[in-house]
Amino acid sequence: MLPKTIWDKVLAQLTPPKDDKDKGKFNGKKFPGRFQGKEDEQDLIDDNDKSHQHWKLKENENFSRAFYRNQKECPKTVDGRLVCMKFFLRGVCTKSCSRAHTLNKEDTKAFDKFVAECRVGAGKPDF
Ligand SMILES: [Zn+2]
Numbered sequence: 001m002l003p004k005t006i007w008d009k010v011l012a013q014l015t016p017p018k019d020d021k022d023k024g025k026f027n028g029k030k031f032p033g034r035f036q037g038k039e040d041e042q043d044l045i046d047d048n049d050k051s052h053q054h055w056k057l058k059e060n061e062n063f064s065r066a067f068y069r070n071q072k073e074c075p076k077t078v079d080g081r082l083v084c085m086k087f088f089l090r091g092v093c094t095k096s097c098s099r100a101h102t103l104n105k106e107d108t109k110a111f112d113k114f115v116a117e118c119r120v121g122a123g124k125p126d127f
Contacts, residue, residue: 042121043094045101047087049109055115057089066122073117075110077103 001008057063067085076082077100084099086092088111093101103111 032126043096044092045087045095047091047101055088055111056091061119061122063089067115067118070114070118070121073114074113075107076100077107083107083114089115121126 057067060119067089072087074083074085081098082102083103084093084097084101087097087099087101088103093099
Protein backbone atom coordinates (compact mmCIF):
# COMPACT_ATOMS: atom_id res chain seq x y z
CA MET A 1 0.00 0.00 0.00
CA LEU A 2 1.28 3.48 -0.87
CA PRO A 3 0.87 6.30 1.60
CA LYS A 4 -2.03 8.63 0.74
CA THR A 5 0.25 11.61 0.00
CA ILE A 6 1.98 9.68 -2.79
CA TRP A 7 -1.36 8.54 -4.25
CA ASP A 8 -2.49 12.15 -4.35
CA LYS A 9 0.58 13.07 -6.39
CA VAL A 10 0.08 10.16 -8.79
CA LEU A 11 -3.59 10.99 -9.29
CA ALA A 12 -2.77 14.67 -9.88
CA GLN A 13 -0.50 13.62 -12.73
CA LEU A 14 -3.03 11.23 -14.24
CA THR A 15 -6.00 13.58 -14.07
CA PRO A 16 -6.02 16.13 -16.92
CA PRO A 17 -5.98 19.72 -15.69
CA LYS A 18 -9.34 21.41 -15.93
CA ASP A 19 -8.64 25.11 -15.59
CA ASP A 20 -9.26 27.35 -18.62
CA LYS A 21 -5.61 28.13 -19.25
CA ASP A 22 -4.78 24.53 -20.06
CA LYS A 23 -8.01 24.10 -21.99
CA GLY A 24 -6.86 26.84 -24.35
CA LYS A 25 -3.59 25.08 -24.94
CA PHE A 26 -5.45 21.90 -25.80
CA ASN A 27 -7.73 23.68 -28.29
CA GLY A 28 -4.70 25.02 -30.11
CA LYS A 29 -3.78 21.48 -31.05
CA LYS A 30 -7.28 20.50 -32.06
CA PHE A 31 -6.62 20.48 -35.82
CA PRO A 32 -3.26 18.88 -36.46
CA GLY A 33 -3.79 18.84 -40.24
CA ARG A 34 -4.77 22.49 -40.43
CA PHE A 35 -1.36 24.00 -41.01
CA GLN A 36 -0.61 21.53 -43.78
CA GLY A 37 -3.87 22.48 -45.51
CA LYS A 38 -3.07 26.15 -45.25
CA GLU A 39 0.30 25.62 -46.87
CA ASP A 40 -1.34 23.83 -49.80
CA GLU A 41 -3.76 26.68 -50.22
CA GLN A 42 -0.94 29.21 -50.43
CA ASP A 43 0.59 27.13 -53.18
CA LEU A 44 -2.46 27.43 -55.44
CA ILE A 45 -2.47 29.60 -58.54
CA ASP A 46 -5.52 30.61 -60.61
CA ASP A 47 -5.92 31.24 -64.30
CA ASN A 48 -7.75 34.57 -64.36
CA ASP A 49 -7.15 35.32 -68.03
CA LYS A 50 -10.52 36.17 -69.57
CA SER A 51 -9.39 35.03 -73.01
CA HIS A 52 -9.02 31.51 -71.57
CA GLN A 53 -12.59 31.34 -70.28
CA HIS A 54 -13.87 29.27 -73.20
CA TRP A 55 -11.37 26.51 -72.31
CA LYS A 56 -12.76 26.06 -68.84
CA LEU A 57 -14.44 22.80 -68.07
CA LYS A 58 -18.20 23.07 -68.34
CA GLU A 59 -20.51 21.69 -65.68
CA ASN A 60 -21.64 18.78 -67.86
CA GLU A 61 -18.13 17.91 -69.01
CA ASN A 62 -16.06 15.08 -67.68
CA PHE A 63 -12.41 16.10 -67.40
CA SER A 64 -10.97 12.60 -67.74
CA ARG A 65 -13.30 11.56 -70.56
CA ALA A 66 -12.88 14.67 -72.65
CA PHE A 67 -9.32 15.73 -71.92
CA TYR A 68 -7.26 13.52 -69.65
CA ARG A 69 -7.40 10.50 -71.97
CA ASN A 70 -6.08 12.74 -74.75
CA GLN A 71 -3.19 14.04 -72.71
CA LYS A 72 -0.69 12.43 -75.10
CA GLU A 73 -2.05 14.77 -77.78
CA CYS A 74 -1.71 17.77 -75.54
CA PRO A 75 0.48 20.36 -77.28
CA LYS A 76 3.81 21.55 -75.98
CA THR A 77 4.87 25.14 -75.79
CA VAL A 78 7.49 26.45 -78.22
CA ASP A 79 10.13 25.95 -75.52
CA GLY A 80 9.14 22.29 -75.19
CA ARG A 81 7.09 22.30 -72.00
CA LEU A 82 3.81 20.45 -71.74
CA VAL A 83 0.84 22.79 -71.46
CA CYS A 84 -0.85 22.37 -68.08
CA MET A 85 -4.35 21.07 -68.81
CA LYS A 86 -5.34 21.35 -65.19
CA PHE A 87 -4.48 25.02 -65.05
CA PHE A 88 -6.21 26.04 -68.25
CA LEU A 89 -9.20 23.69 -68.07
CA ARG A 90 -9.90 23.66 -64.37
CA GLY A 91 -8.51 27.13 -63.73
CA VAL A 92 -6.36 26.13 -60.76
CA CYS A 93 -3.00 24.51 -60.28
CA THR A 94 -0.08 24.65 -57.87
CA LYS A 95 3.18 26.58 -58.00
CA SER A 96 5.08 23.30 -57.69
CA CYS A 97 3.64 22.07 -61.02
CA SER A 98 6.32 21.93 -63.71
CA ARG A 99 3.96 22.30 -66.67
CA ALA A 100 3.50 25.53 -68.60
CA HIS A 101 1.06 28.03 -67.11
CA THR A 102 1.85 30.85 -69.53
CA LEU A 103 1.30 30.61 -73.26
CA ASN A 104 2.46 32.76 -76.11
CA LYS A 105 0.37 33.33 -79.24
CA GLU A 106 1.44 30.12 -80.96
CA ASP A 107 0.96 28.03 -77.82
CA THR A 108 -2.49 29.52 -77.32
CA LYS A 109 -3.50 28.60 -80.87
CA ALA A 110 -2.24 25.03 -80.50
CA PHE A 111 -3.95 24.52 -77.17
CA ASP A 112 -7.14 26.07 -78.50
CA LYS A 113 -7.17 23.50 -81.29
CA PHE A 114 -6.48 20.69 -78.84
CA VAL A 115 -9.35 21.70 -76.57
CA ALA A 116 -11.75 21.94 -79.55
CA GLU A 117 -10.72 18.49 -80.80
CA CYS A 118 -11.13 16.97 -77.35
CA ARG A 119 -14.63 18.38 -77.10
CA VAL A 120 -15.59 16.94 -80.48
CA GLY A 121 -14.04 13.59 -79.50
CA ALA A 122 -15.90 13.49 -76.19
CA GLY A 123 -19.20 13.66 -78.04
CA LYS A 124 -18.42 10.47 -79.96
CA PRO A 125 -19.11 7.02 -78.47
CA ASP A 126 -16.17 4.94 -77.16
CA PHE A 127 -15.19 2.06 -79.42
ZN1 LIG B 1 0.00 23.07 -63.59
